[in-house]
Amino acid sequence: MDKPAIPNSFRTGPDEQGMFGIFGGRFVAETLMPLILDLERHWNEVKDDPDFKAELTDLSTHYAGRPSKLYFAEGLTRHLREVSSAKGLGGGAKVYFKREDLNHTGSHKINNCLGQILLAKRMGKKRIIAETGAGQHGVASATVAARFGFPCVVYMGATDVARQSPNVFRMKLLGAEVRPVTAGHGTLKDAMNEALRDWVTNVEDTYYLIGTAAGPHPYPELVRDFQSVIGTEARAQILEQEGRLPDTIIACVGGGSNAIGLFHPFLDDKDVRIIGIEAGGRGLDGIEHCASMNAGAPGVLHGNRTYLLQDADGQIMDGHSISAGLDYPGVGPEHSWLRDSGRVEYVPVLDDEALEAFKLTTRVEGIIPALESAHAIAHAVKIVPAMDKDQIVIVNLSGRGDKDVHTVANMLGMEI
Amino acid sequence: MTTRIDRRMAKLKAEGRPALVTYFMGGDPDYDTSLSIMKALPGAGSDIIELGMPFSDPMADGPAIQAAGLRALKGGQTLVKTLRMASEFRAGDNETPIVLMGYYNPIYIYGVDRFLRDALASGIDGLIVVDLPPEMDEELCIPALKAGINFIRLATPTTDDKRLPKVLQNTSGFVYYVSMTGITGSALADTGKVAAAVGRIKSHTDLPVCVGFGVKTAEQARVIGANADGVVVGTAIVNAVANVLGPKGEKTADPAEAVATLVSGLSQGVRAARLAAAE
Numbered sequence: 001m002d003k004p005a006i007p008n009s010f011r012t013g014p015d016e017q018g019m020f021g022i023f024g025g026r027f028v029a030e031t032l033m034p035l036i037l038d039l040e041r042h043w044n045e046v047k048d049d050p051d052f053k054a055e056l057t058d059l060s061t062h063y064a065g066r067p068s069k070l071y072f073a074e075g076l077t078r079h080l081r082e083v084s085s086a087k088g089l090g091g092g093a094k095v096y097f098k099r100e101d102l103n104h105t106g107s108h109k110i111n112n113c114l115g116q117i118l119l120a121k122r123m124g125k126k127r128i129i130a131e132t133g134a135g136q137h138g139v140a141s142a143t144v145a146a147r148f149g150f151p152c153v154v155y156m157g158a159t160d161v162a163r164q165s166p167n168v169f170r171m172k173l174l175g176a177e178v179r180p181v182t183a184g185h186g187t188l189k190d191a192m193n194e195a196l197r198d199w200v201t202n203v204e205d206t207y208y209l210i211g212t213a214a215g216p217h218p219y220p221e222l223v224r225d226f227q228s229v230i231g232t233e234a235r236a237q238i239l240e241q242e243g244r245l246p247d248t249i250i251a252c253v254g255g256g257s258n259a260i261g262l263f264h265p266f267l268d269d270k271d272v273r274i275i276g277i278e279a280g281g282r283g284l285d286g287i288e289h290c291a292s293m294n295a296g297a298p299g300v301l302h303g304n305r306t307y308l309l310q311d312a313d314g315q316i317m318d319g320h321s322i323s324a325g326l327d328y329p330g331v332g333p334e335h336s337w338l339r340d341s342g343r344v345e346y347v348p349v350l351d352d353e354a355l356e357a358f359k360l361t362t363r364v365e366g367i368i369p370a371l372e373s374a375h376a377i378a379h380a381v382k383i384v385p386a387m388d389k390d391q392i393v394i395v396n397l398s399g400r401g402d403k404d405v406h407t408v409a410n411m412l413g414m415e416i
Numbered sequence: 417m418t419t420r421i422d423r424r425m426a427k428l429k430a431e432g433r434p435a436l437v438t439y440f441m442g443g444d445p446d447y448d449t450s451l452s453i454m455k456a457l458p459g460a461g462s463d464i465i466e467l468g469m470p471f472s473d474p475m476a477d478g479p480a481i482q483a484a485g486l487r488a489l490k491g492g493q494t495l496v497k498t499l500r501m502a503s504e505f506r507a508g509d510n511e512t513p514i515v516l517m518g519y520y521n522p523i524y525i526y527g528v529d530r531f532l533r534d535a536l537a538s539g540i541d542g543l544i545v546v547d548l549p550p551e552m553d554e555e556l557c558i559p560a561l562k563a564g565i566n567f568i569r570l571a572t573p574t575t576d577d578k579r580l581p582k583v584l585q586n587t588s589g590f591v592y593y594v595s596m597t598g599i600t601g602s603a604l605a606d607t608g609k610v611a612a613a614v615g616r617i618k619s620h621t622d623l624p625v626c627v628g629f630g631v632k633t634a635e636q637a638r639v640i641g642a643n644a645d646g647v648v649v650g651t652a653i654v655n656a657v658a659n660v661l662g663p664k665g666e667k668t669a670d671p672a673e674a675v676a677t678l679v680s681g682l683s684q685g686v687r688a689a690r691l692a693a694a695e
Binding site: 017025026027028029030031032033034035183184189193196197200201202203204297299300301302303305308310312313314315316317 | 471472473474475476477478482489494495496519520521522523524525526546547548549550551552569570571572573574575576579583594597598599602
């Protein structure tokens, strides 16, 4: 296939059909079509509505704690400069963390949930459903549902329920009902199927609060817009703190909402190198990874066309990642388009590399990152020593790692 | 141009009775058994066959059809084999319409043009693709119509009068009215409401309207068939297969016979539908 022509701007998508090039779209059952069109109508009404924006900004500030800080990771920078010197390179870029881990509920997920709960309220919906992988989106959904008085059902793969038990408990405390899904491998893909089945059954009163920038149009667009606060802030903060734009920005990509949130405001800054990190799991040779853009092919799942892990018959594969939040065989459609257009590089990071970065960051920064975010840090660890000292890298620290301590202890052969 | 579906529907209209449309999962629990089920359907009273194409992520299906799809995939079913199954059936029956039903991704990966060519050659008459609403007609619906294959659309309780024309625009063969919002295999909706909905759709189109989702018994088939041009049964058939499989998937009785017994009963239901309505 020919590469798409380079557009004047990378920030204009999607088109009216919800397409980013060949990706995106509205591949859903007829029962859901009227709901999706209704959602799009409401979204178009509120996205430029000053009252809606003011309400969201107020909540983001006083409830979620925005803006999140852009933090100069001095300990990690010093460590990577030592690595650089040891290699005889004498370099090592300055590393900044965008501290989404400091948000209320501990990750970037709250940005999207606050936006969508306000939308649900405006639409007069009575009930919230959500899917979750690591549980971060489930917790954020349960949180906003509690705050606004909605009953909330969270679908979560049974495997994830087991490996993310602290988040399951948090959701229950917040009043949500967590429904474990045993189909497939019991991970995010299966949770999303089950959430869609709930939605198709409860069309009258239910709002489906999708947690990532994927699914049928307009979800990829609206989730991106709610998450773009990350990149908008980071861009202004680095200009204020360093007086210039970064050389490289890095974020992990599962469905890809924290990544598109960081990337989108930088897409037309053509000197900024943008790198998305996929879960390389146990390596791309086998099937134990979730690197859909490195090892998958375009296909149709969960309402959109995007890169997917699938077999020659078009059956979706389950994939694997140490991190439940990246354990998804697809990716948001805008990432697929950014990949094919060449604007963003997508590279895999292995489970072991992420685990090392998790330990390193904890030790040299006193910050326990989420295993998802540790994938992005791991890539910084690889490339920063070869960069110059006057260069700048921003890594999206999309969430905190408290939820992962059981998984990590398990990997390290420890009991807690 | 007319298809086997058009001819069959016209014939049944002349006979004054609704069609019995039977869904089964291709390849469940294995290719040979599944083919024997398919071959048994017309003799048991099925007028139109819906041949299910298994998919790993059937988002609109309930537990019974999900499980059937997984059994089929475990048994090695692929789209290539599903098409082969249709053509093996076609070798012995050139009249009964076959509608392929499933999700888009396996077709997309197979390649739309190649799929339509091979489907025609296998004697396929129509397609129902759950995740292709009219907004995505360029993908498969329009190429299928050009190739001479009916594209059968689902209309649902959420499809209001404003939207109905868009849903009906490129529909051919028949309209499949989904009796309720929900996944396959749920309880049947209020039959009075279903009859009203069928009337509403018929005021927008001359196409036959078949009703599915939730029909499990001959009595339900009779009641629904009093107003609809066809009655679709799926989950009950898939369950008839599951019921004769042991815990390890071994057959405890002949699945084709189990399905034939069920379908014969349902067929009595649709044959009684208009008699009852005329009383």
